[in-house]
Amino acid sequence: MTENIGFIGLGTMGKPMALNLLKSGYKLTVFDVEGSAIEALVSEGAIAASSAKEVAEKTEILVSMLPASQHSLAAAFGPDGYLSGLQKGSTVIDMSTIDPDTTRQIAQGVTEAGGQMLDAPVSGSSAWATTGTLTIMVGGDRKVFEEQYSLLNCMGTNIIHCGEIGMGETVKLANNLVAGVSMVAVTEAFALGISKGADPKVLFEVMSKASGNCWTLQTRCPAPGVVGDSPVNNEFAPGFMTDLMYKDLGLALAAASQEKLPLALTAIAHEQYGATSRQGFGKLDFSAVAKLLEMNQNV
Numbered sequence: 053m054t055e056n057i058g059f060i061g062l063g064t065m066g067k068p069m070a071l072n073l074l075k076s077g078y079k080l081t082v083f084d085v086e087g088s089a090i091e092a093l094v095s096e097g098a099i100a101a102s103s104a105k106e107v108a109e110k111t112e113i114l115v116s117m118l119p120a121s122q123h124s125l126a127a128a129f130g131p132d133g134y135l136s137g138l139q140k141g142s143t144v145i146d147m148s149t150i151d152p153d154t155t156r157q158i159a160q161g162v163t164e165a166g167g168q169m170l171d172a173p174v175s176g177s178s179a180w181a182t183t184g185t186l187t188i189m190v191g192g193d194r195k196v197f198e199e200q201y202s203l204l205n206c207m208g209t210n211i212i213h214c215g216e217i218g219m220g221e222t223v224k225l226a227n228n229l230v231a232g233v234s235m236v237a238v239t240e241a242f243a244l245g246i247s248k249g250a251d252p253k254v255l256f257e258v259m260s261k262a263s264g265n266c267w268t269l270q271t272r273c274p275a276p277g278v279v280g281d282s283p284v285n286n287e288f289a290p291g292f293m294t295d296l297m298y299k300d301l302g303l304a305l306a307a308a309s310q311e312k313l314p315l316a317l318t319a320i321a322h323e324q325y326g327a328t329s330r331q332g333f334g335k336l337d338f339s340a341v342a343k344l345l346e347m348n349q350n351v
């Protein structure tokens with residue numbers, strides 16, 4: 053395979069995703085604002101670009117994996133952004149989790165430059181990015197989705213077309229709402245049980261086999277020493293950072309407010325992650341929200 057793919061944003065997620073494209077045989081031209089992130093990919097066989105614009109000039113399929121809306125906007129519309137170098141007929145796939153309205157704004161810019169766009173945010177950890185087993189939620193024209201399916205399949209195993217442009221982001225925000233709220237619920241359950249003398253291992257065993265079972269319980273049990281690879285046993289190394297969960301729940305609330313939809317639990321969970329970040333734990337895994345309930349203060 054000689055197809056030349058551009059990749060912008062080579063951080064926690066972007067780096068392993070880009071590596072999987074290289075391993076699948078694609079030629080890769082890469083850019084990140086951090087030079088060291090580019091060098092790490094070049095040492096694996098990628099070609100360095102000095103700007104997002106240069107990536108667009110050298111490739112016809114561009115993937116981006118950036119932290120938040122402002123970064124996706126800068127990479128697209130900034131002075132050296134990819135829109136200033138986009139070739140007609142190019143496809144942009146933004147895999148960042150951002151505001152659906154921002155996605156549509158960027159898509160309009162891509163269309164005006166003669167290209168086409170998919171939004172394709174992902175669910176899963178950096179470990180899933182490494183193994184190429186992400187779940188990918190895609191918005192945009194179905195024909196473009198089908199054209200890019202095999203590329204996306206190098207990075208994920210569950211690739212689902214969710215509707216028109218921006219709908220991948222909407223579905224992603226709905227998914228993360230469940231993860232964010234349920235993490236707070238699991239934490240409260242353990243705080244209550246432990247404060248009343250329950251054995252955390254018994255709590256986990258019962259909840260795993262009862263109606264309290266959920267993904268956050270299984271991957272992020274907040275009591276130390278119960279689930280081997282839970283972040284609490286590794287100084288809350290992410291995983292998925294508290295600041296990213298705060299951002300995603302904020303995006304969900306902003307989208308809901310457009311519909312005057314009262315997402316009460318989401319609002320409370322959003323405040324909890326904000327408070328966790330204010331205490332200095334924003335870069336820790338989002339299960340560090342347990343620290344607010346005086347759990348795991350020394351972890």
Ligand code: NAD
Nearest residue numbers: 061062063064065066084085118119123148149177291292
């Ligand atoms: P990250 O901060 O680790 O990486 C982002 C990279 O983008 C960095 O290397 C940064 O230097 C680069 N960057 C920022 N602005 C840029 C610009 N204008 N041009 C080029 N490069 C730029 O973030 P991440 O954890 O990889 O997350 C990326 C996205 O994936 C986020 O939207 C996040 O919500 C989402 N996500 C993350 C996870 C996770 O577990 N980390 C899981 C699912 C989804």
